[in-house]
Amino acid sequence: MKRSDFLKTxxxxxxxxxxSSLLHGCKAITGNSGTPSIPENSFVLREGWLxxxxxxxxxxxxxxxxxxxxxxxxxxxxxxxxxxxxxxxxLRDQCSHGGRELEYHHDxxxxxxxxxxxxxxxTTGKVIKGPAKGNIEEFDTTLLADEIRxxxx
Numbered sequence: 001m002k003r004s005d006f007l008k009t010x011x012x013x014x015x016x017x018x019x020s021s022l023l024h025g026c027k028a029i030t031g032n033s034g035t036p037s038i039p040e041n042s043f044v045l046r047e048g049w050l051x052x053x054x055x056x057x058x059x060x061x062x063x064x065x066x067x068x069x070x071x072x073x074x075x076x077x078x079x080x081x082x083x084x085x086x087x088x089x090x091l092r093d094q095c096s097h098g099g100r101e102l103e104y105h106h107d108x109x110x111x112x113x114x115x116x117x118x119x120x121x122x123t124t125g126k127v128i129k130g131p132a133k134g135n136i137e138e139f140d141t142t143l144l145a146d147e148i149r150x151x152x153x
Contacts, residue, residue: 033093033101033114035079038067045071048153052080054146060088064106068093076152078139079104079111083123088141090150091125096134111136 042056050071052060059065066081070093077093081104093101095113102111102121110128113119119132126135140151 033068033079033103035066035068035101035103038069038080043069045152048151050078050150050152051144052148052150054148060148064104066104066106068101071152074152077101078150078152080141080148080150081106081111081123083109086143088143088148089123090139090141090148091121092137092139094136095119095132096127096136097130097132102136 036059038052038057038059042053044051044053050069054060057067059067060080060082063082063084066079068077068079070077078090079093079102080088080090083089083106089104091102091111095102095115097113097117097119098115100113100115102113104111109123111121111123111125113121113132117131118129119127120129121132121136122128124135125138127133142149
């Protein structure tokens with residue numbers, strides 16, 4: 001291989017690698033994950049319980065899917081993930097280190113902060129890698145036919 005060909009190939013590799021880092025870096029800067037928000041008409045809040053209509057949230061149809069929800073009253077951010085055929089997990093969507101959003105990584109069985117430090121949490125919200133020191137709040141979830149009930153009281 002000629003030196004010029006090597007430099008062209010190497011340069012393309014560096015650009016791709018840096019571009020990928022920059023894309024992930026944007027999440028770290030904004031604090032927002034790539035997790036989709038659930039549609040406004042897909043949930044109801046009643047007396048400390050949040051009910052999600054699974055028919056209106058296609059992201060939760062398949063194992064590994066996840067969505068986020070931000071409630072203004074009460075002031076609460078939640079990430080919900082489908083971890084098994086009949087199993088859903090709901091955590092507070094704020095890293096205990098810097099308050100950034102989380103992303104669910106089904107292939108690794110964990111949640112990860114979008115910030116540069118990438119704190120990692122198991123599916124119960126327990127820290128498995130810092131810089132975060134505190135665990136993430138987990139909410140009790142119950143599958144009721146075609147909806148999920150989440151205790152946010």
